[in-house]
Amino acid sequence: MIYIIGEENRKRNNQLIMKARELANCMNDREIKLLFLGNKIIDTYKKYEVDEIILLKNSAYQMYYDNEKLVQTMIGLINEDDVDLILFPSNAQCRELAALLGARLDRALMTDCTNIWMQENECMGMKPSLDGTHFSICHFEGEKPYLAVVKNVESKVSAPGKKIEDIRVIEAKGSGSEDVHLICVERKEDAKKDIKDAEIIFAGGRGMLNEDSFLALRKLASLYHASIGGSRPVVDSGWASVDEQVGQTGSFVHPKVYLAFGISGAVQHIAGMKESQYIIAVNNQKDSPIFRYCDYGIYSDANSIVRNMINLLCQTGDK
Ligand SMILES: Cc1cc2nc3c(=O)[nH]c(=O)nc-3n(C[C@H](O)[C@H](O)[C@H](O)COP(=O)(O)OP(=O)(O)OC[C@H]3O[C@@H](n4cnc5c(N)ncnc54)[C@H](O)[C@@H]3O)c2cc1C
Known part of the structure; x- marks a missing residue:
């Protein structure tokens, strides 16, 4: 049996299901179960090509996830099923859940x-190491x-x-953590959407030249209700946060429009944004590699374009 922990994004769930199917084919056609973590059934949980869909229901989920409770419920399920492998998507909750479950079990x-992948009956995995400069191949024991x-x-x-419509609901029970008690939940004022789900991304690179210009790019992005992204040097300089980095060691994004300001187009960056529907690049070097990947290229100073666009939008009141 292979378990997959699902999330709301269908594309990412399907990627994991395909991978699980590939592994199951090498494991005597093991069954695949898709487990969602939430407080109610929503339509996006339905119609996946798996053997069973389960909702691990946690009523307080909208406010707060209690991974301790979920782990206790999952251990109960794992004991019922003969589970070989559990695939978690790489999001904040699931990384924590996987670590907790691994420790408890x-x-x-x-x-x-x-x-x-499977190799001679061994389950193998590949992961970046040494700050992303190498890959390690490991096997599970x-x-x-x-x-x-x-x-x-x-x-x-x-x-x-066949696609499954029915969803089994299991209430996440258990005492939760004995040492940690929830007092209240406060939403961060600047809480933002996951860049992986963004439809429009304004991304800046070293060509933005300084933090003030990058802040101007942020303002422009907010005027368009878009997300902000950055190349690795921009994150290393502290102008953008790690979860805003696009590329091989950051996020892989697929927005409708990706606007790259002062980004050269290194392969590691392109790897993370090449699935964008439209790419618009602004760069002041004619032979910059980014121009080979974009649908529209603007050969100009990125900072003047950003500031002129802000002025124009503010003048027309189109905020
Ligand atoms: C293992 C590994 C993993 C990596 N992972 C990532 C990753 O996930 N994401 C990532 O982004 N990088 C990653 N990198 C780094 C990557 O190789 C590049 O160094 C990086 O993407 C370059 O960022 P940049 O385009 O902002 O800077 P630069 O390459 O320095 O490019 C700056 C660009 O701005 C232009 N410019 C300068 N001034 C202006 C101006 N006034 N107006 C307009 N344009 C201007 C220049 O012409 C240039 O094209 C990784 C590298 C390695 C080795």
Whole structure:
């Protein structure tokens, strides 16, 4: 049996299902179950090509997730099923959940897997190491289930089978953590959407030249209700946060429009944004590689374009 932890994004769920199907084919056609964590059934949980869909229901979910409770419920399920492998998507809750479950079960956990496969009956995984300059290939050992937090995996297998409508609901019970008690939940004022789900991204690179110009780019993005992204040097300089980095060691994004300001177009950056529907690049070097990947290229100073656009939008009152 293979468990997959689902999230709201269908594309990412389907990527994990394809990968699980590929692995299941090498494991005597093991069953695949898709587990959602939430407080109610929503339509996006339905119609996946798996053997069963389960909602691990946690009533307080909208406010707060109690991974301790979820872990206790999952251990109950794992004991009922003969589970070989659990695939987690790489989001904040699931990374924490995987670590907690691995510790409670005392089972092997591989994080940041960019690929996972079976080789001579061994389950293998690949992950970046040494600050992303190398890849490590590891294999799981010890008792099953093995746990893997998986990021941007690709599978050539399509997932034939019938789509499931019914969802089994299991209430996440248990005492939760004895040492940690929830007092209140406060939403961060600047809480933002996950860049991976953004429809429009304004991304800046070293060509923005300084933090003030990057702040201007942020303002422009907010005027368009868009998300902000950055290249690695911009994140290293502290102008953008780690979760805003686009590229091989950041997020893989696929917005409708990706606007790259002062980004050269290094392969590691392109890897993370090449699936964008339209790419618009602004760069002051005619032979910059980014111009080979964009749909529209503007050969100009990025900072003047940003400031002129802000002025124009503010003048017309189109905020
Ligand atoms: C293992 C590994 C993983 C990596 N992962 C990532 C990753 O996830 N994401 C990532 O982004 N990088 C990553 N990198 C780094 C990557 O190789 C590049 O160094 C980086 O993407 C370059 O960022 P940049 O385009 O902002 O800067 P630069 O390459 O310095 O480019 C700046 C660009 O701005 C232009 N410019 C300068 N001034 C102006 C101006 N006034 N107006 C307009 N344009 C201007 C220049 O012409 C130039 O094209 C990784 C590298 C390695 C080795």
